[in-house]
Amino acid sequence: MIKSLLIANRGEIACRIIRTARSMGIRTVAVYSDADAKALHVREADAAVHIGASAARESYLVGEKIIAAAKASGAEAIHPGYGFLSENAEFAQAVIDAGLIWVGPAPASITAMGLKDAAKALMAEAGVPVTPGYMGANQDPAFLGQQAAEIGYPVLIKAVAGGGGKGMRKVDDAADFADALASCQREATASFGNAHVLIEKYIQRPRHIEVQVFGDTHGNIVHLFERDCSLQRRHQKVIEEAPAPGMDEATREQLCAAAVKAAKAVDYVGAGTIEFIADASEGLRADRIWFMEMNTRLQVEHPVTEEITGVDLVEWQLRVASCEPLPLRQDELRIDGHAIEARLYAEDPAKGFLPSVGRLEFFELDGSVRIDTGVCQGSEVSPFYDPMIAKMIAHDLDREGAIQSLAWALNDSKIWPVKNNAAFLINALEHPDFASGNVDTGLLQRAGDDLMPDENADINDLARSAEQYTHQAIAGFRLNGDRNHKAVLSVDGIATEVDIPIVEYVDPRPFVFSQNAPSGFFQTGNGQTWWVEPYRYAGGAHASAHDGGILSPMPGRIIAVDVAAGDVVTKGQRLLTLEAMKMEHSLTAPFDGVVAELNAEAGAQVQVEALLVRIEAAE
Structure with a gap:
């Protein structure tokens, strides 16, 4: 060993x-x-x-x-x-x-499966079904266009050395082929130093299904069943699961047998994945599943296979590399339940999924599911590498249970201030088509904005949390006070004035939070985390939101004034922006009305409780 x-x-x-x-x-x-x-x-x-x-x-x-x-x-x-x-x-x-x-596998095996065209030719020779297409040496644009026409549109142009969706173009019409080919070749050259492409039939309802294979130095090769990786965004896997929904035993047996045949064709040793593309327009059928490529390494999504088989694939890798035989025979491997993995990325869905970098000031994931991560609270998310910060994997008796467990765990994720895709993942898991198993690689694109998280915190919920957080700081007892009062909350640096219900034993008079108390708290929901800082009540004996007086919640500098005296405003409309404590705070109108008094100008310094604006209610 x-x-x-x-x-x-x-x-x-x-x-x-x-x-x-x-x-x-x-x-x-x-x-x-x-x-x-x-x-x-x-x-x-x-x-x-x-x-x-x-x-x-x-x-x-x-x-x-x-x-x-x-x-x-x-x-x-x-x-x-x-x-x-x-x-x-x-x-x-x-x-x-x-x-x-x-x-890992022998260098010769890596080479044999490294180029898509050569790998497909090898697989076809070995009797493994391959996608209809052209993968020859002739790269003349006119010839490739002729091949595309013979295959039948739509077709897919793919760089033979490609990966990660780069060097790939779908073409729906012959008129678009030449431009798409040139674009694909430019990208392939820039990304891989190889402009060579292949042409294959584009599958209308594609599902990405792969089989985990494993070989040892004693000539043994087994499969560990299939995974479904169809939930993709821009050709990048987002959620993976095992086994594949809708896969019957007969189709599974033929698919996995083809994968083993593919591994044997290159004398494979170690962990590998045979990737297939399936035409799911009539469900999963063995005669509509074709070899796509082989990954000669451990896959990102290997945990779902581990969860349903009880096998530690890294342990197997180390034992095989030590020349030990495979720990289990094919007839000793079984599928137990269902597993789903979500890739948790430090990225901002609201900004086109751009990576979000910085220090993880708060990082806490729900331990009820398996967590594979390389970060912890205090870690820095770097701009130099892939922004995946964790994989969350749920295993349950059935698919429905696994989906529910994973969604619950994602919902309890606490990550701040780095943006992340937890809410997007929850929405994807709960999408009706995914929940029913009606998946294909275009599902996320079709769902579009339905999967995008609501970036706006539920201010009323935050207000209730603020009340719970602060009620111990309020002394006294008053039965006849107003039932609701105003507080200023900073939600991720943006100040908002909200109603806070005051319980009977609480005095509603204005107060300042104790300097000895924590400055704020985290509020989570639907996979999102907000930092909330309650500053002070704006109500009381002085001018307040109830009588239209807008007070400065803290000392600061006015950086923008959005209204003028005499302007008609509506409830919630921003009146001005105050910069304080290195954050911007928007002060808004408490009700519909007119700006009766304006004591603010951009650039001015103001003190706490200074009357900045007074709104008179509309008649």
Whole structure:
């Protein structure tokens, strides 16, 4: 058995490999860039070696540095994880040439499956069904256009060296083919240094179904059933599950047999995934499922397979790399229940899913489901790497239970101030088509805005939380006071005046929150987290929201005035913006009316409780 292992990766997959290696008594070595000096995987490993600057091309993608780190640290094996150098045959060979153990398939297998056209030709020769199309050497645009016409539109142009949706174009009409081809080739050249493309039939109701395969050095190859990865956004997987919904036993048997046949065709050793595309227009049928490509590594979504089989795939990788036989035979593998995985990204759905970077001031995930993560509270989300911060995996007796468990866990996610896609994931899980198993790769695009989270906090709910948070600071007893009073809440830096119901034992007089008390609290709901800072009541014996007086909730500087004296305003309309405590606070009209008095101008400094605006109610 391997005694010391270097993980040539970072983030959640590095932490996940470390976890299994530690359970097996294997010493672990992490590598890290400048940006990852304080990363979780560095802290969890037994040793760590710095390998370069923050950019991956200067650190995690430099094979020579990783091999040198292995030798310097005394590691005898290298596990590549996924991404980075995991499917680089030259790196795999260099590891072996350095006298180290490569935890992965043979370099020849990586090479054989590395180019989509060559892999498809090999699979067709081995009797594995492949998607109808052209994958030959002739790259003349006119010839490719002729092939597309013979295949029949719509077609898909794909870079043979592509991945992650790059170098891929759907073409619906012959008139658009030439421009799409040129665009695809430009992108392929820029991304992969290879402009070669293939043409294949575009499947109208495509489902992305893949089979986990595993081989050892003794000639044994098994499958660990299928996964469905159809829920995708821009060709990137978002939610994966196992087994595939709607898969009957006969179709599963034929599909998995084809996957094993594909693995045997390249004498595969280690963990691999055979990816298929299915035409689901008439349900899942064996004669409408075709080979797409092979991933010669551990997949991001491997946990769902682990959950339904009870197998630790990383442990299997390490045992196979140590020349042990597979721990289980095919007839000993069973499907137990259903598992669903969601990829939790530090990204902002409201801004086109742009990555959100920064410090995770608050990071707490629901432990009722499996959590694979490479960050913790206080970690920095870096702009240099993929923004996935965690994978959340639910396993239950059936699919409905797994969906519900995962949605509940996502709902309780507490992440701030970094934006994330938890609410988007909840909406996707609860979409009627996904819930019913009516999935395909276009579902998220069709659903569109229905899946986008509501960025506006429920201010009334926040007000109730504020009341619970602050009622201990209020002394006294009054039976005949107004039942509702005003408070100013800062919700993620934007101040809003809200009604707070006052319970009978609470004196509704104005007060300032105790300086000794915490400055605020987190409010969560539907996978979103807000930081709420209650400043002070605006009501009382002086001018208040009840009589139209708008007071400054704190000392600050006016940075914008949106109204003028005599203006007609409506309830909730912004009157001015105050900058205080390094945040902007919008003060709004408490009711419909007219600006009767304006004591504010942009750039002016104001003191707490200064009367800034007075609104007279509309008659």
